[in-house]
Amino acid sequence: MTGEAPPISRRGLSRRLTVQALYQWLVNETSPETLLRQFREQEEGLGRADPVYFEELLKGTVAAAPDLIVALVPFLDRPINQLDPVEHAILLLGAYEMASKPEVPWKVVVNESVNLAKIFGAEDGYKFVNGVLDKLARVTRAGEAGGST
DSSP: OOOOOOOOOHHHHHHHHHHHHHHHHHHHOOOHHHHHHHHHHSTTTTTTSOHHHHHHHHHHHHHHHHHHHHHHGGGOSSOGGGSOHHHHHHHHHHHHHHHHOTTSOHHHHHHHHHHHHHHHSOTTHHHHHHHHHHHHHHHHTHHHHTOOO
16 A cells, blocks of 8 residues: 555546636636636646536536525525635535536535545535535435435
């Protein structure tokens, strides 16, 4: 055993880039088209990330943001405008995948979101993300996640 972390999947890399792009969208109100161009033009480009999935996640999350916020608000412990922008971006992405990607198991959505919060978020932000998305899954994926509790 080398102790190295397992390689990140192409979709995992796409999620990571999407969180970074959503952060810029939330903080600077940068358009998704501008963000897509910027990420593609960076020296590393999109690297090993899946460019189609990245674009789909970014555009889909931004387009669905008003509905995603409505879905998330009942599970938040503070007003949405008081969320840390990193946690806000991760929750939007997680809610989008939960609602729009039924082929991705809800536990994968939550796990990927928690991992993103551990990488980019505040020290215990991942616990908040986990709690919110777990509760959301029990509503949006009731059959898969065990129903409303």
